[in-house]
Amino acid sequence: MVGRLTLLVGDDAGNVSAWFAARPDAVDDSSNSASSSSGSITDDPDSSSVADIPEGPEEVSEEQAEAAVSGATRFIRGHDLGNGPAAVAALAPSSRSRETAVAYADGSVRVLQVTTNDVLAEAKLPTENLRPSEIVLTMPPGEQETTLYAAAAGRLYRAALDFGYPEAGLKAYFRPLHYESYAEPRHVWQTSSATNAGEPKLGLMPLVFGTLKATFYSLLFGVPLALLAALYTSEFLSKPARSRVKPVIEVMASLPSVVLGFLAAIVFAPLVESWLPSVIAAALTVPLTLLVAARIWQSLPQSTRPRWGRWRLPLAAFAIVVGFAIAALLGGPIERLVFAGDVKLWLNGQIGSGFGAWLMLFVPLSAIVVATAAGHWLDPLILRAAGDWSLKRFGIVELLRFSISTLLAFSSAALASWLMTSVGLDPRGTYVGTYVQRNALVVGFVMGFAIIPIIYTLADDALNAVPESLRSASLGAGATQWQTALRVVVPTAMSGLFSAVMVGLGRAVGETMIVLMAAGNTPIMEFNIFNGFETLSAAIATEMPEAVRGSTHFRTLFLAALVLFGLTFLVN
Incomplete structure (x- = not known):
């Protein structure tokens, strides 16, 4: 057939x-280094012949030695076109497409x-007493159509x-x-292909998968930050501070995606690659330092809190900086202890065990379980x-409880993680894998x-739309400000919060532009957070200018x- 790689x-x-x-x-056309001479055809469609390597003292050819080293090449039946x-x-066979006449x-x-x-057309020659040896078919290429000639019985x-x-x-498209x-x-x-x-x-499906993958990881990062920021500015921040913070966050929406x-492509990607162990550690140290700072704040005397109230937001920012600083200091030791000394080789599966990968999965899960059980x-x-108890004593006990729960x-x-590794399970190659x-x-x-700006703005408006009388009634009944926010305000504003997440x-x-410039544009279907992908919007943006007008590729992009x-x- 066309390409001279398929034998009918x-x-x-x-x-x-x-x-x-x-x-x-073999995963792409670049692996096409074999020919049909590397095996033999069998009658069983499920069987395949492997290139034979002589045993004993017989002389081995260079081709056979290369096949033995690079992996056996099989001559397989890829398509059964029916009876x-x-x-x-x-x-x-057609000389310009994947059609063949039989x-x-x-x-x-x-x-x-x-x-x-698929069977595209079917007909029968109006000739009786036909001999099979007399039938001749040919499909010479045409400019606009394919012409089929059949010669039989003169x-x-x-x-x-x-x-x-x-x-x-x-x-x-979808199978x-x-x-x-x-x-x-x-x-x-x-x-496009580099072969014939x-x-x-x-x-x-790889483009749909890439679109959903980009959406999932962006929501995984953006939604918690946006909702918690909206809850903080709505329920805990003073009105003068809120009037300054909210416009700043909303201005972020005006940043061009390009x-x-x-x-992302020029600054963050090389930076993350250089500090990868510290970036992984920061996912743990930053939330932990914020929680520790909150527990310390809770243990302060009640007479001290009002005087320090205006410094609550700067102190929270300082806690975040401390969390990143701790992650930077722990990056090297974590790489040596958890990732066998080289995190990239470890992600590729060349060194170490799967303990670190299981740990990245089980730490947040166990934190959720322990926090739920403690509560x-x-x-x-x-x-x-x-x-x-005094407020100070209660704060110290809460700090101690938090420390024990964290441990x-x-x-x-x-x-x-140790148990999963001991039984031989290694998750590398699934949600973590080769680093790109x-x-x-x-x-x-x-x-x-x-x-974040879109979700934050809508969520903040939804929270502020809750009647003030509900907050006053909850506080008057003895609930704390946090209990009021979590058990009264959030359930009342839930529909608005859900709408904010859906808009985001x-x-x-x-x-388009962020994934086009920072995702690598590799249409693969892997859950690995450390490799690239290609989305529907990126494929349309990059390939539409080069697609031949009216071609299958051109029309497929419109379908995309x-x-x-x-x-x-469906989302909206």
Whole structure:
């Protein structure tokens, strides 16, 4: 067929199949280094022959030695194109596409699409007493259509074929297909190739996956910050300070996404790569220092808090700076103790065990479990015993409880990680894996800042719309300011908070420039936070100017835009 990589085979049972060489680890067309001579065809579609390496003292050729080193190349049956009504008499593959014409002994003629295994056309030659050896098919290329010629019993038949875009369709876009040189069916988006393969790969699932991946990580970073910031400015910050803070956050929405994308690609991506262990540690030290600062604030005498009230926000910012400073100091020791001395080689699976990967997963989970358990069982006991305690004593006890809970969370996470590693489980290659400079971590961080102003503004308005009488009634009943915010204000404003998150989700789904400049534009389907991806919007922006007008690629990009619109419409 076109590309000279696929061999079509028809037998006397009417079966037509497509065979090509592939390695088990082949993932793209660049792995096309094998030819059909590396194996032999068998009748069993599930079996495949491997290049034979002579044993004993026999001389081994360079090709055989290379195959033995790089991985065995198999000649596999990639497509089973169905059974015909009679024995296959002739095959005529197109010289410019993945279609082929098949003639059968009873005079039936079919045109098949090899990649999607579809039957595009079917007819029967009006000739009786036909001999299979007399049938000749050919499909010479045409400019606008493919013409099929069939010669049989001294007659010549001509059919003009115009199937439009047979390589497109729901099957090609949203289901895994078995492409040339691939060991198994895959979702692949590849509109250009460095080889002579002529098989279009227009699967949209990698782009949809990349869009959802970028959205997930940006929301994972942006939503908690935006909602907590809105809750803080609405319920705890003084009105003069709030009147200054809120406009500053809202101005962030005016930053052009191309500027954020430039900063992500040129500044943040190299910075994160250089300080990767410290960045991983900062995900733990920054929240921890904020919580410690909050516990210290709670332990201050009640007479001291009003005087220091105006310094609450600067002190919180200082706690964040301290958290980053601690992460920078702990980066080196963490890399040596947890990541076997080199975090990139460790992520690639070349050194160390999966203990660090399990620890990154279990620390937040165990913290949630321990905090929930402490709030459900331990806090009521402390409250019952604290009837005659002073505020200072109560704050010290709370600080001690927090320290014990933190230690318990870390211990349980380390124990669970050790148990998972002991049984031989290694999560590297799933949610963590090979590190690429432009990755989902950088995109999530920068795109999170792009959606924070939108979510914050709507959430703050929703919280401030709660009647003041509800707050006064809760405070008058003896509830603290935090209890009032969490148990009265937030449930009342829940519909507005949900709407704010949904608007931010719609903004993240349609983002173009940040993912275009910082995501690496590699259409792969991996959950790894440390590698790149490609989104629907980025593919449209980069490939639309180069797509041939009216081609399948050109129309597929319009379909990608329709899918992107559908995702945004469903979200909103």
